[in-house]
Amino acid sequence: MGMKLRIPALVTLVIACTAALPAADPQLLNLVMPDAKVLAGVNVDQAKVSPFGQYLIAQFQAQDQHLRDFIAKTGFDPTRDLSELVIASTGSQNHAPALTAARGIFSTDKINAAAQSAGAVSEVYKGVTIVEEPRKPGGYAFLNSTLAIAGDVASVKGAIDRQTAPAPLPAALLVKVNQLSVANDAWAISEIPPPEIKIPGNGGNAPSVPASVFQAIQQASGGVKLSTQGVSLAGELQADTAANAKQISDILQFFVNLGQMQAQKNPQAASLLKSLVVASSGNLVQISMNLPEAEAESLFQLKPKPKAAQPAAPRQRRSQ
Structure with missing residues (x-):
């Protein structure tokens, strides 16, 4: 600007x-x-x-x-x-x-x-x-x-x-919004199914599920709570069936495990992924993570934007 x-x-x-x-x-x-x-x-x-x-x-x-x-x-x-x-x-x-x-x-x-x-x-x-x-x-x-x-x-x-001329949101959506906003400092909710996601292969460790399984998500919501202990994140995915919720949970856990293996040389990333919990219950998938204050600060440390590079001084020709 x-x-x-x-x-x-x-x-x-x-x-x-x-x-x-x-x-x-x-x-x-x-x-x-x-x-x-x-x-x-x-x-x-x-x-x-x-x-x-x-x-x-x-x-x-x-x-x-x-x-x-x-x-x-x-x-x-x-x-x-x-x-x-x-x-x-x-x-x-x-x-x-x-x-x-x-x-x-x-x-x-x-x-x-x-x-x-x-x-x-x-x-x-x-x-x-x-x-x-x-x-x-x-x-x-x-x-x-x-x-x-x-x-x-x-x-x-x-x-x-x-x-x-008021035109209120649907009652069920308002109830969910109030639950999220009371429990969190920042919150979000979406009723738009995500697009198809291609699941990368990883030999026998990759979950065998259709790429369209994420389109079974009917509602996604979550929030962030700031406290004296640090930062807490919680999310919930509502699937159309319990079977699809279990598949989604398995895929997410696979990605977490894969990230943990790739983050072995990065202690901060490894600690972050270790605190991530994914579980399914019925047709719901719950995701949570807790970051201590010091760890949250180190992750979100802003850095000044670098100054624009100054043009190099023209080189002087050597006399022949």
């Missing part, structure tokens, strides 16, 4: 940097399209008070010059001003409708002025100003000083409509 504020970067930060409260904020969920198949959220208020959350914030503040430039231009500090984020999409394809709803404290006038000075355009829809990237079908809007939405313009307008 450099010193010039680019609209895509601005929209991305307004879109992607927001968080949740102990359970996902109902007002944010009410803005989401009712046919969403992928949902995710981050509980920034809760995560950033954990030791690892504070470590990540310190890393970003110290290493990310782009973040510092963004804060200077907009008056908005994601590490301080964000409270909640909910992201939703209707599909997995690149241009599927998507929406981010964010709770925080926004310097709306300064953010909009920075975007417009960088070439953004705006339109007013039902009394709400939508700031848009002129070359891309994306934009953002502030519903008030503490609530922002962003995504493709059609999804942004749909969220504005749902302020006065």
Whole structure:
């Protein structure tokens, strides 16, 4: 981004940097399209008070010059001003409708002025100003000083409509979202089956299963919890049958074992894989991992971007 504020970067930060409260904020969920198949959220208020959350914030503040430039231009500090984020999409394809709803404290006038000075355009829809990237079908809007939405313009307008004409998510999906958001600082859920995955052969050790078995997954969900002990990850795959769940579990365990053998010369990777647990129960596959604080910090240590190489000085010709 450099010193010039680019609209895509601005929209991305307004879109992607927001968080949740102990359970996902109902007002944010009410803005989401009712046919969403992928949902995710981050509980920034809760995560950033954990030791690892504070470590990540310190890393970003110290290493990310782009973040510092963004804060200077907009008056908005994601590490301080964000409270909640909910992201939703209707599909997995690149241009599927998507929406981010964010709770925080926004310097709306300064953010909009920075975007417009960088070439953004705006339109007013039902009394709400939508700031848009002129070359891309994306934009953002502030519903008030503490609530922002962003995504493709059609999804942004749909969220504005749902302020006065609610169209809630299915009840079963809402129950799952609430369970995940209460238990985790970051969470995600998808009801889109993954594509076929080719299982690499490994002699007699490779599991003999069809490549399409992963398409038996009806729902995938998981979350990350930050605590004083470190970082805990938990995931769940719901298959159509118990037999398929067992096959999926066997494949995942095979990959874990293979990774452990290949990571023998990397103690950090070996320790990471050793803490990974995969098990099946009925039509569910459970995956879990626990990282101590020190190990999590070493894995997520940010490094400053290297400076651009200076051109070499021209060589002087030797006199003949």
